[in-house]
Amino acid sequence: MKITVFGAGYVGLVTGACLSDLGNDVILVDVVKEKIDNLKNIILPIYEPGLEEIIRRNYNKKRLLFTTDSASAITNAEIIFIAVGTPQAEDGQADLNAVRAVATEIGKHINNYKIIVNKSTVPVGSGDLVANIISNNQKGEKIDFDVISNPEFLREGCAIQDFMQPDRIIIGSSNNKASQLIVDLYNPLETTVLVMDVRSAEMVKYASNSFLATKISFINEIANICELVGADVGLVAGGMGLDKRIAHGFLHAGIGFGGSCFPKDCQALIKTAQEIDYDFKVLKSTLETNYLQRTHFIKKIIRILGNVEGKKLGILGLSFKSNTDDMRDAPSIDIINELVKNGALVTAFDPVAIKEAKKYITGINFATSSYQVAEGSEALIILTDWNEFKQLDLLKIKELLKSPIIIDGRNIYVPSKMKDLGFKYYTIGRGKA
Template identity: 40%
Template sequence: MKIAVIGGGYVGLVTAACFAHLGHEVSIVEVDAGKVRAINAGEPPIYEEGLEELLTAHAGKTLVAGTEYGPVADADLSFICVGTPPAGDGSADLSYITAACRSIGEALRGRTKTHTVVVKSTVPPGTTENLVVPTVGVASGRNDLGFAMNPEFLREGRAVDDFLHPDRIVIGSADPAAGNSVAAVYRGIDAPAVRTGTTAAEMIKYASNALLATKISYTNEIGNLCKRLGIDVYEVMQGVGLDKRVSPHFLNAGAGFGGSCFPKDVAALIHLAEKQGEDPVLLQSVMEVNRRQPLRMVGILKERVGDLNGKKIAVLGLAFKDGTDDIRESRAVPVIEALLEGGAAVAAYDPLAVPNMRRVFPQIEYCARAAEALAGADACLLMTEWPEFSRLDGEFDLMKSRVVIEGRRVLSCDGKEGICW
């Protein structure tokens, strides 16, 4: 089938590359000309395991990127994969969705080919029905188009594998024919299909992410209590996670959640609930626990080394998780802010995320190796669960004082202290 993917960012690029891998002819519409050149050259503008191999195999063949919406007119389906960043009040900013819908409609005006518009971006319930359908309809002058909602459930760092081996494929549509056209592009993937209405599909995405975020904040609350009681929270949550009703996933205590999805999606769900007259106390608490959690590391640090002014603090890990260069809502950001406010000198290292973090904190020192960051440091804060950090040991002897506090439980060396263990 011919597919147009609107947006060559994280979700759009992975979606397009995987659809090309499944044998479809895919066109990416991306406004950033630099990204377009990189994609067509087979060079992913983001790091994602397995993505470069897919681009190498398909870029310039069954996968082509451009800045114009022309390919939409000849496509069987168009997938909207643009961003829905948080607005100032926490709601989802739908301006990119609106602009994409207008451009899709204009590209389809005067055409008679059957076409289904699919929303893959995370949007509040009702967006497809109340915004996408009428906007595309007015711009296209057509009333024979299909519409569907097909949320993504991709973990950064593991997105290609998640796309090709999903737990489920959720397809929401009012028209069965539109839903069937979406199901057809996933042929070859072995996963249960959940068929719903569009608003239910939109809510499934929010509810899924909010539940996972809740598990993380709950685990951190238990971890904070366990530390005071001298109990190993990882032993506790291992026992909890063996319950089939709970599952062991997202029960690792630590510095909290970040990234492009959980924080903004929980915030958007809170805003949606409040707009409907509900008081989402649980979701608000999830966000508050997550806000405070990484700052507990700074509190422990001050207890161990005293006044931070003039002290060198090594920060290992800048990405919000391992396997990605994404620093959006990374728990390292509020920690570095607090260190700088306290007058500390920060030496940071991350295998992939240094260029991105340098744009946020140009004033701190960035190192090429963990050992370089640790040399002469008064303390070390570990923020990201990169596997290479688990192999560190003698490098900590380079520190001025061996004070090591980890926000992710990955270190095997002696003398470290966990944020909540």
């Protein structure tokens, strides 16, 4: 198939690269010229394991092209994916400006029947919005098209695997012929494909992300109670997760979720509900609990270390989760800013996110290794569960630290082992804090 993908970000790049790897001819369009120029030299705007190799392979085979010329990318396509950003607008709803801009371009340049696939996360009713914009921007003879909802569920850090081996593919469409074409496009992926109406498909995405976010906030509250009653949230989650109705995923207690999806998608669903006079109480609590978890952690640090003014503190991990350089709404931003506000002298290290982090965090030093961070620090504070932090030479870390204190916001070590190594090791929800 001839496919055009709008948006060369996490979702668009992965979608374009993987669809070209499945044998389709793909054109990736972005409005940022520098991004497109770099991509032509296989310089990626994001860190995503395995993506560069797939892009290089398909670019070399000329199955994957990069352009800023939306007109020719539209006229050449049979299927057009919209994968542009839908960040949180000031009122909490999803900002659809980029989606509107792409729909306008499609309306202006559509030259024959096309299927428009909305992969961006967009509120219920956006399928109609996109269709109306396309229709209204067509001049002269009206050309037929169908708008399909196909929400994306990939996780940054394992996006290729998630795209190629998804748990399910959701297709929302009011036209059987169009949805069958998209079912056929995904046929090589061998997974369950659910076809439904557009509005339900749009809702599946918000409901899924909100549910996962709620699971995280729930286990974080259990962790907070565990600290007060002297229970271990790791054991509790293990026991809960064996129940198939609950399952293990997203029961890892920590400093809460961040990133570009959960916070904004929860907020957008709360807003959608509000607009129809529905008070989504559970989801509001999910978000409130999430941000409180950052505050709890800051208070914990100060309770353990006392006044942090003038103290050198080492931070391990900046990205909102491991295996990505994405810093959008990362807990590290709030936590570090608060420590700096309290006069702490912060040095931080992240395996890939330092370049991004510099756009969000100022007034701290960035180190080139975990060991450099530990050197002379009063305590080591873990904010992201990168694998390389799990493999550190902890005896060396202990020697480098001023005092053997580790405050772990991601519960990456075994408390008994840390005790044996001589650390004062503080965690989230594993016994009395």
